[in-house]
Structures are given as C-alpha cells and as structure tokens.
Amino acid sequence: MSQPVKVGLFVTCLVDLFRPTVGFAAVKLLEEAGCEVHVPVSQTCCGQPAWNSGDRDDTADIAKEVIKAFEDFDYVVAPSGSCAGMLSKHYPELFEGVQVWDERSRAFAAKVHELVSFLTDVMGVQSVEARLDATVTYHDSCSGLRELGIRAQPRKLLQSVEGLELKEMNNANVCCGFGGTFAVKYSDISNAIVTEKTGNIDKAEADLLLAGDLGCLLNMAGKLRRSGSKTEVRHVAEVLAGMIDTPPIGGKG
Amino acid sequence: MHITSPQFKQNAKAALADEQLQRSLTHVRKNFIDKRAKAAAALPEFEALRDNAAAIKNHVLENLDAYLEIFESNVISNGGKVHWAATAGDARGLILDICRKAGARTVTKGKSMISEEIGLNEFLENAGIEPVETDLGEYIIQLRGESPSHIIAPAVHVNMDQVRDDFRRVHTHLPPDREMSEPESLLKEARGILRDRFIKADVGITGANFLVAETGTTIIVTNEGNGDLTQTLPRVHVVIASIEKIVPTLEDMSQIMRVLARSATGQEMSVYTTLSSGPRRKGDPDGPDEFHVVLLDNGRSDMLGTEFQDMLRCIRCGACMNHCPVYHAIGGHAYGWVYPGPMGSVLTPQFIGVEKGGQLPNASTFCGRCEEVCPMRIPLPKLMRHWREQEFSGHLTPPAQRRNLKAWAWLAKRPKLYHVATRLAARGLWLLGGRNRRTGFLPFAGAWTRHRDMPTPEGSTFLAQWRKHTGAGGNAS
Numbered sequence: 001m002s003q004p005v006k007v008g009l010f011v012t013c014l015v016d017l018f019r020p021t022v023g024f025a026a027v028k029l030l031e032e033a034g035c036e037v038h039v040p041v042s043q044t045c046c047g048q049p050a051w052n053s054g055d056r057d058d059t060a061d062i063a064k065e066v067i068k069a070f071e072d073f074d075y076v077v078a079p080s081g082s083c084a085g086m087l088s089k090h091y092p093e094l095f096e097g098v099q100v101w102d103e104r105s106r107a108f109a110a111k112v113h114e115l116v117s118f119l120t121d122v123m124g125v126q127s128v129e130a131r132l133d134a135t136v137t138y139h140d141s142c143s144g145l146r147e148l149g150i151r152a153q154p155r156k157l158l159q160s161v162e163g164l165e166l167k168e169m170n171n172a173n174v175c176c177g178f179g180g181t182f183a184v185k186y187s188d189i190s191n192a193i194v195t196e197k198t199g200n201i202d203k204a205e206a207d208l209l210l211a212g213d214l215g216c217l218l219n220m221a222g223k224l225r226r227s228g229s230k231t232e233v234r235h236v237a238e239v240l241a242g243m244i245d246t247p248p249i250g251g252k253g
Numbered sequence: 254m255h256i257t258s259p260q261f262k263q264n265a266k267a268a269l270a271d272e273q274l275q276r277s278l279t280h281v282r283k284n285f286i287d288k289r290a291k292a293a294a295a296l297p298e299f300e301a302l303r304d305n306a307a308a309i310k311n312h313v314l315e316n317l318d319a320y321l322e323i324f325e326s327n328v329i330s331n332g333g334k335v336h337w338a339a340t341a342g343d344a345r346g347l348i349l350d351i352c353r354k355a356g357a358r359t360v361t362k363g364k365s366m367i368s369e370e371i372g373l374n375e376f377l378e379n380a381g382i383e384p385v386e387t388d389l390g391e392y393i394i395q396l397r398g399e400s401p402s403h404i405i406a407p408a409v410h411v412n413m414d415q416v417r418d419d420f421r422r423v424h425t426h427l428p429p430d431r432e433m434s435e436p437e438s439l440l441k442e443a444r445g446i447l448r449d450r451f452i453k454a455d456v457g458i459t460g461a462n463f464l465v466a467e468t469g470t471t472i473i474v475t476n477e478g479n480g481d482l483t484q485t486l487p488r489v490h491v492v493i494a495s496i497e498k499i500v501p502t503l504e505d506m507s508q509i510m511r512v513l514a515r516s517a518t519g520q521e522m523s524v525y526t527t528l529s530s531g532p533r534r535k536g537d538p539d540g541p542d543e544f545h546v547v548l549l550d551n552g553r554s555d556m557l558g559t560e561f562q563d564m565l566r567c568i569r570c571g572a573c574m575n576h577c578p579v580y581h582a583i584g585g586h587a588y589g590w591v592y593p594g595p596m597g598s599v600l601t602p603q604f605i606g607v608e609k610g611g612q613l614p615n616a617s618t619f620c621g622r623c624e625e626v627c628p629m630r631i632p633l634p635k636l637m638r639h640w641r642e643q644e645f646s647g648h649l650t651p652p653a654q655r656r657n658l659k660a661w662a663w664l665a666k667r668p669k670l671y672h673v674a675t676r677l678a679a680r681g682l683w684l685l686g687g688r689n690r691r692t693g694f695l696p697f698a699g700a701w702t703r704h705r706d707m708p709t710p711e712g713s714t715f716l717a718q719w720r721k722h723t724g725a726g727g728n729a730s
Contacts (some may be wrong), residue, residue, distance in 0.1 A: 179618025
C-alpha cells in the first residue's frame, strides 16, 4: 500500500483566533480525501501584516520559522488564498538572492496550496458528502483569485453539496475592501468598498455568503450584520465539510 | 500644481461625502470595465500582445540612452529641434523661450499629462501667454480651474449640468437663451469657440504617446481631432514628452498600439493616430514652420536600474484606475497631485517625495486587479509595497503604526507567548460578543467598528482545541 499523503495544515492566525471550526473542517476534508493531517503547534502567522507594511526583516524572521516547521511535509495547505499566496508567491520574492533561503523558500513554496484547490487539483476530489438546503452566493477573495487562480474549484465542490443552490452575485471578483490593515488605516474608503460589496450580496438574495478567506469574511459579515442584512456568512470549508452546527460568523447561536 | 497628497485621508473623506462626484464615478465603475473586457475578449492573441508590448518596453529601458540619441538625430535630420529637460523647471523654461521667440500671445494645447506634471499652464499664464486647452475634457476643467481627475478622461468627475453652468459663466458673448439642453449642443458650442482659438494661436503644444527612434516621429492618439488642429495650424509645434515614451521602430509602436486603446476605452484604435515627423517640407500642403521636441526626464532616469524601473513601461492607458476599487470610491482628485489611481500611487512618491506622497501606496487593498489588467504587465501592488518598504526603513511609517506592528511581530516570533495571548484574546472577545457573537465596539479598533461590527471568536483557539483533541501525541507534530 502506498504511503498516505502527509499534509501540514497551516491554520492561519485568523482561523486560529476567530474561527476554529474552519480548521476542523479543513482537517475533516483533508482526511476524507485520504491525507494524513499534521498540525505543527508552533505556528503563529504567515507574516503578511509585516510584509505589506514594508517590514522585510520581521517578515523574514517569521517566514523562516514557517518554512522550518512545514518544509518536511509532502504538502502545506491553508484554508485561505491570501495566506497560501503569501507562502507560495511572496516567500520566494522575499528571499530572492538570499543564500540558502532562496532555494529553500522555492522548494517550500512548491508544496503550498489553498485548501479547496488542493482538494480538487491535487487530490482529485470531485464531490463532497454534505447536505445544505440553502441558496448560497460566493465571493472570490482577491489573493486566491488573482495570485492562485482559484475560481472554479470552490464552485465545483459546492455544486456537489446536496440541496445547495448557487446564486452568483454581481462583481463577485471585486475586492471587499478588507486588505488587512487597510480596513483600519483607511476605514472610510474600506467602508465605501464593503458597502458596494454587501449591496451586491443583498441583491443576490442568498441565504448564505461563502468565501475562502476569513479576513474578507469578517469584514463582509461585520458590514452585513451592521446593516441588518438577512444573509448569513460562513467559510466555504464549513459547508463542504458539513460542519454547520457552529453559529454563522457574527451571527447568533 | 498645489500638492494635497499629504492630506489624502481628508481628501478621501470629502470625496466620499460628495454626492455629485459619487454619481459621476458610476461611469468609471462600469463602462470602462465592460468595454475593456469586451475588447480583450474579442482578440484571442491579447495576452500574447501584452507580453510582447512589455518585452518591447523592457528592451527600450535597457537601451534608453541609445534610442534617445537615435531619435534626436532623426528629428534633427527631419528639420526639427530636440531640447533636453532634466527637470520640470527646465522644461517650462525651454517652452517659454520657444513661445517668446515666436512672439506668442496664445498657445493651443492638445491633451498632455506631462504638461500637467510640469505645471505648464500656470507658468505660461504668469508669463503673459494664454494657454488654451483644446481637448473637450481639458477645456472644461481649465474653465473650472481644476486639474484632471483621470489620465484619459480628465473631466470624468464633472456632470453635464456643471458644464452647462460653466459655459454660461464663461461664454458670455453668446445669447443667454441659446439651446443647451443636449450634450451635442454643448459640444457644438465648445467646438465653435475652439475653432477660433485654433486659428489665432501662435504656438501649438501637444504631448506624445510614442516617440519613434528610427524615424524621429512623435505620435499622438486621440478621439476628438483637436490634437491635429493644435499641431498643424500654428506656425510652431512643440511636443512635450517624457523620455520613456520612446520605441525603436514604427513596427514596435504599432504592436503597443494594439493594447493601448483596447485597455483604455475598449476601442480597437483611437479615432485619430497622428504621426509628426518634423516641420512642413517643401510641397507639403500644411504643417508648422518649426518643430520642437522637449524631452523631459524629471527623475525618470533615477528609476532606471531600481525596483521602480518596471513603472517606466506605463503607456498611460488608465486601465489600472478604471479597475481600482479605491479609485472607484474616491475619484482622482483625492490623490492630491497629477497622477491618480494605482499608477499614480507608484509615480507620485517618486516625483514629490515619499514624505509627501507616502499615503498613496499605503491606500491600497492589494487586490491586484490593476496588475491583472495592466497591458504592460506592471506589477503595481509590488511597486506600492516597495514604497512601503522605503517608508518603513526610513522610519516614515507613523510611529503608532510602527509600534503596533513591531509588538505584533515580536509576539508572532514567540509561539508560546503568542498562544497564551491568542487564548486570552479569544476568550475575552468571546465574552465581549456574548450571544450576539459580534460587537459594535472594540477597544483600540474604533476605525473598524465605526462602520461595521466585529464578529467575535468561538471562545478558544484552534490550536488549544487541537492540543486537547490530540492529547500529547496524535498527529500534533
């Protein structure tokens, strides 16, 4: 019998802190796909806040720890296009021309995948065993969409969820205005962008909004709740794993 | 031009509250995007053309000095003159000299962002020479005493009612009861007035979309035909262009042309593509007696060989701002200098200094849509990040922000301590959220909760639960 695929789960700092359910959903989906899931408990964050603030030194310190903790697995998987993009695209950029780490970060980067696209593109998952009687609309988070080309994969797996109906919103591929620290540094502009986004979400008249990145989801959920919208919010992995007992993001339990 | 980039946040706030501006911006939010998408989709080789266009410009930038000298010698052999301007001030001075020698009282102008960059209009006015903008959008904002809010649609922030009011205010020699209800009537009125100005002008100043080295030709692409009248009717034609506009051959120019209009307005080609190769020759039916090209550096050669060299591939199509959620929200004036949107956020700190322009590259979500549509494949988010790096290493990042970041990074590098902190935060925020599972008030995060709630955590962190779940062993490694 062949060795099981060893996957290191990079939980991401936001899932760790705000939404552990997404982490457990990821574990379930990966195990169902036949992976052996490992969770290095020394992990903290991918370093993106430092990287996007222009702080290369701290980013490099953090990145080296991530690489050391994860480079021995067959694959590294994160339930976030943004963090997976940081690990797979920006680490090699960060270490370009740096002795040892240039090569090491490239080898590491080649193993990194976002969760849903890993399931479909690497593990060949065609469908999931889940049921949800609801209409859902899907937001394409920017990094996943533009850095990693994730668009069809989550929709494909969602189509296999029994009872689920996908209703596309207008401009699903337009930024929600989160942008990490942008949402706080330029909160007025961020608010204008997320207002446009939640307007499109409301027009889709779906029961549930899904996306693959918790940062965007916290932003959109925060705005939807503030504006009194009926649409509830979850990470796509929760629905695919059938783990919907936890109350929705920002919603009453 | 008066610089307000340091007050970017206040500018943005005012723009967001400006209802008229917000209505005008809906045009950018939709039309430009749909048209570009259609034009790109209609051309199977569009992606390959982008690669090709970027490669041509990369080659030029590696050999810029050589191509500029070839261009100069060909302009001279065509009977024209080339003037080298290291700074904006040099360019203004050179143009004023040319105008004075021509005894100019009025000059007509085709649309030129370089003219905006060097603040030419104000300078000429102060020297007693009247500049007349002949592009309709530029004409309107000149009447209004404004600067362009978009690099290809300078008056995109203005609506028709405002134009009507401006025309009534300025065109006082026309009957007050004239027909002004339709856009066509306003267009006709502007055309009538500009016709007169074209004929009376002593000097015509245009920009250039391309400078062709092999032929010494300058090229403008326009939609109104005003550029042609600007450069053929007066006795003297001055082209003001920055040095990176150069391409080696006409073939190279036509390659880049295939992505330019498609990316800008979704047209296959602009209505007019006008090639100027020197003054009127014997037997030519028309054309100027003198042909001058003012080549502006203004800090561009400093970008060569640096991480910002890629920015010099820019062909000023405007696609980046047309697709930018930040530009859509606030429009162009909030950026506070000449160039708005993502390209402006990279260029502005270069021209006015990162101390003054540093807000701009920070005001991006890095959504990457600009890079996705840039015909010259300029990695705009990466270049904005480079500015943030320069700010951070130069200690220009606001101190509070720097302290917070440093404290967070310090913690992120100490997993044990970090996990204690996140466990406490998960618990504390969970308590704060209560059964609502969200909070409308968060200490130290008022900027977030002013506009939206903060969903609260589930109560304990994933890693804490995982440790419990797997015990000491399991798959926890």
